[in-house]
Amino acid sequence: MKTSVLAVFARHPVAANLLMAMMMISGLWGLSQLNTQFFPSFDIDFVSVRVTWPGASAEDLETLVTDPLERELKGIDNVKELASLSVDGQTLITLEFRENTDMGPALDEVKERVDLVTNLPDGAESPEISRIINHELVASLLVSGPDDPRGLRALVNQFERELLEQGISHIRIFGLPEEEIAIQVSPGTLRELDLTLEDVSRKISAASRDMPVGIIGRGESALQLRFKDQRRREYAFADLPVIVAQDGRLLTLGDIATITRRPKNAQTEVSFRGKPAVEMRLSRTRGADSLESAQILRRWVEETRPGLPPGIGLHIYDERWEYIQDRIQLLLKNGLSGLVLVILILYFFLNARAAGWVTIGIPTSFLAALGVLYLYGGSVNMISLFALIMTLGIIVDDAIVVGEDAVTHFERGEDPLSAAEGGARRMLAPVVSSSLTTIAAFMPLLLIGGIIGSILRTIPIIVICVILASLVESFLVLPGHLRGTFARMGRYRPKGLRKKLDAGFARFRERVFRPMVSAGVRARWITVALAIAILTSTFGWVAGGRIAFNFFPVAEGPILFANVDFVSGTPESQVAQYLEEIEQAAWDTDAHFGGGLVRTAISRKGLGESGDWERRSSDNIGSVLVELIKPDERSVRNREFINEWHARIPKAAGLENLSIKEPTAGPPGQDLEVRIIGSDLESVKSAAIDLKNVLNEIPGVSGVEDNMPYGREQRILQLTPTGEALGLSVENLGRQLRAGYEGQLVQVMADNGDEVEVRVMLPDSERDRINSLEEFEVMLPGGGAVPFDNVVNMTPRRGFDSIRHVEGKLAVTVTGDVDDTVNNDNRIIANLKANTLGELETRHGVTFSFEGRQADQRETLADMERGALVALILIYLVLAWVFGSYGWPLLVMVVIPFGLIGAIWGHVLMGIDLTILSMFGFFGLAGIVINDSIILVTFYKELRQQGMAVEKAVIEAACQRLRAVLLTSLTTIAGLTPLLFETSLQAQFLIPMATSIAFGLAFATFLVLFLIPSLLAIYEHSFLARQKPMSADTLEDQAASSNQTG
Secondary structure, three states, rough: OOOOOOHHHHHHOOHHHHHHHHHEEEEEEHHHOEOOOOOOOOOEEEEEEEOOOOOOOOOHHHHHHHHHHHHOOOOOOEEEEEEEEEEEEEEEEEEHHHHOOOHHHHHHHHHHHHHHHOOOOOOOOOOEEEEEEEEEEEEEEEOOOOOHHHHHHHHHHHHHHHHHHOOEEEEEEOOOOEEEEEEEOOOOHHHHHHOOOOHHHHHHHHOOOOOEEEEEEEOOOOOEEEEOOOOOOOHHHHHHHEOOOOOOOEEEEEHHHHHEEEEEEOEEEEOOOEEEEEEEEEEEOOOOHHHHHHHHHHHHHHHHHHHOOOOOOEEEEEHOOOOOHHHHHHHHHHHHHHHHHHHHHHHHHOOHHHHHHHHHHHHHHHHHHHHHHHHHOEOOHHHHHHHHHHHHHHHHHHHHHHHHHHHHHOOOOHHHHHHHHHHHHHHHHHHHHHHHHHHHHHEEEEHOOOOHHHHHHHHHHHHHHHHHHHHHHHHHHHHHHHHHHHOOOOOOOOOHHHHHHHHHHHHHHHHHHHHHHHHHHHHHHHHHHHHHHHHHHHHHHHHOOOEEEEOOOOOOOEEEEEEEOOOOOOOOOHHHHHHHHHEEEEEEEHOOOOOOEEEEEEEEEEEEEEEOOEEEEEEEEEEEEEEEEOOOOOOOOOOHHHHHHHHHHHOOEEEEEEEEOOOOOOOOOOOOOEEEOOHHHHHHHHHHHHHHHHHOOOOEEEEEEEOOOEEEEEEEEEHHHHHHOOOOOOHHEEOOOOHHHHHHEEEEEEOOOOEEEEEEEOOOHHHOOOOOOOEEEEOOOOOOOEEEEHEEEEEEEEEEEEEEEEEEEEEEEEEEEOOOOOOOHHHHHHHHHHHHHHHHEEEOOEEEEEOOOHHHHHHHHHHHHHHHHHHHHHHHHHHHHHHHOOOOOHHOOOOHHHHHHHHHHHHHHHOOOOHHHHHHHHHHHHHHHHHEEEEEEHHHHHHHHOOOOOOHHHHHHHHOOOHHHHHHHHHHHHHHEEEEEEEHHHHHOOHHHHHHHHHHHHHHHHHHHHHHHHHHHHHOOOOOHHHHOOOHHHHHHHHHHHHHHH
């Protein structure tokens, strides 16, 4: 033992300082390299398959594109969910893969399967297959300008290039319409020249092209021959030759057609303060730093703004990085306050020099943990900072126990080396075992899967790193420092305040605590009965539903979205007018609350948004984005503003849906997300409408909508017998109609990074009139023409804007937000299951399931149940090894459920719901509360080994370890206390975990000091103790062997 590692570090003059310096340097290096972001980075293991088919309805895409692709993609390995969305002109299929799937081979397999589908329609474009990447928004930039939005195109493209070059990772642009060159030829001209639109398209395609010819003169100086005749401006198409007229004159395209460059139909139009605008959303990739990206943006804006052309404005909004900065400062403030309290408690119980060295262990262990966090690939974020605050008190527990024992022996007259080295040696077994039990409690949290697990996994990682760093500091650094301190002190002679504090604590221990413990041990059955009564009444309270469970509460943000859906066919001007009214209602609401709340209001015609990953685009929808000032700077809550805003928005003819939502950080999904699976479109839509009506009647529920809106009125075409007799086919007639009304694609040309389609079509005056079909002349295969009405029958029908599948089955999802100050989503769901869904399933022949955050909740809670079992088994195994007994571990672990009592009543006293972080707190609590039990039971066994009677040993152990037990508990509670009383809305998400640990530990400490002595006395008089599976001598031998291995 004399040559053990502990002895080397305790006796060496500089080893402790060198090791401490290495730990600090590693942490400072890690801290300089760590990224700063809002939540920890997490991958979303999704692959998307996108197919575009211009002009096709959602129903056609579902049948002819989606179904064949889904059938082929169904058998891919490790797919968690296969979902699809068919909308007018486009199909999007998403494959969600199980966690930890290797996405490289998965993406390759999807591409191989898609290549096997060879029967896609002729007009459909080639499938685009890509992996969906999760980009965290940093801020949004609004470029507003002159009355003509086309003037912004070159400027926005320039801004995008500059920002990407300076280091912004990813930019999405909204409000910059895709353009086309429309070549419009009237039906009269076509008749006169005996041409079809296809003829004109062929002539353009043949003339406007670049073509390599080859190389000539290889024997001499070789020349390369090539045509370079592709037109790249709209006016360049005008001189293309089309036909020689009867009078011998050459007719060009400009003679017979109108050629214009213009935005495509159904494009998103953004307006800001009545002027056209373009949104640029700046995001970071996983490896980028949010604050660095924000600094790039700020610097670029400062450089660019002075040189803007007249009438062009730059406006930054939705600056997420500010919230990262605010929350980091908030947590640092609470962390520093907690640190001050921890240090005060240390100085209250220990002499100044010993307390100083224990205190130095805090930054040392923190920095070492940050070094490990960097190696792990972590980041500085809200969760990692909270985990560090949570470990403020835990981090000194080991050092307190070692230091307190060394100080106690030094005060009794031992020489400095024996006191310091002996303290480390004596406390090695109980401290290592208590650390291992805490690690065992947190370790199963690493097994939690899904996005929730990815976000919260940082907590157990940091706790485990800090505990390991703390062990190194306590046994290899602290003893050397204490030896030096004791040597300089000579003998322990407390003076002044220190002497009064020591005397005061001794009086409390002997005059107050000892009589109370003695009484508890004498009336041990009453003590145990009282504890069990409190336990059963608490769990009865919880089982009765008296405390609500709110899975993943998030702090309210500054952004609100108002989404509107009109019936298909509503004029775009009417949608734009209504968006202006919604925007005005937002400003009126601001005035109602006294003004100064709204910072930004932006209208987007053609774009619907929920703030999640999915956005919808159509010409009959729109949205208004409102940015409020920061939540902590106003007294009006989002829900109040939404209710008043909603009440001020007038009703409008043709309005199908109006919902106002507040997007939230954290995992995707909404408070209520009910999926309806059925066999036909009408039944699932009817069930969705009925469910929306039910949800709208529930207090606290708002923003209710479904994701399968009705689409345009349709006409189902069918060839008449006359048409078939004239040689027409569906393919022939369909091609003519598509060319006329959708336009025939001639070429796609590149222009400053934009792709511009060139299409030949009928004039807008023909295409925009429904009755132009009656005048449409169908060209017959054998020559000649016939009126459309003579060869086609039409049947009216209402279509759907979008059709969704999940696992190949028809699905629609109804979503809604819940105001957790009024209602609770779990209660609402339980009520729906009991009273509503069964009847709707019977009536419509559909099935319901709860998805989104409810699915995450089911998955996470199932993982936590398994994790709790694993944690208890691991804790038991550690304790069984330490005590060499099957019975003693149960005695130590019995305090765990009693710790939960304090945690639950803490939530009641604080007036907060249980959350997923409360559950994380329960796990941590399980590991922390038994540490005091281990210290107490270990000391008790030592006293019994010395021959002390049971009752006397129990009482003496409680009294002698009172200072260590109180110190370890009070420092942990003190570290979390500032956060418990934090009023900032941004900290509310974290308070439940702090509540679980602080209140649970406070109650459990009280129980450890009174219940454990009573249980020890009961156990020692029971038949279990008489078996004596391993004696105290054996325990001492085991501790000695542990020291030798150290």
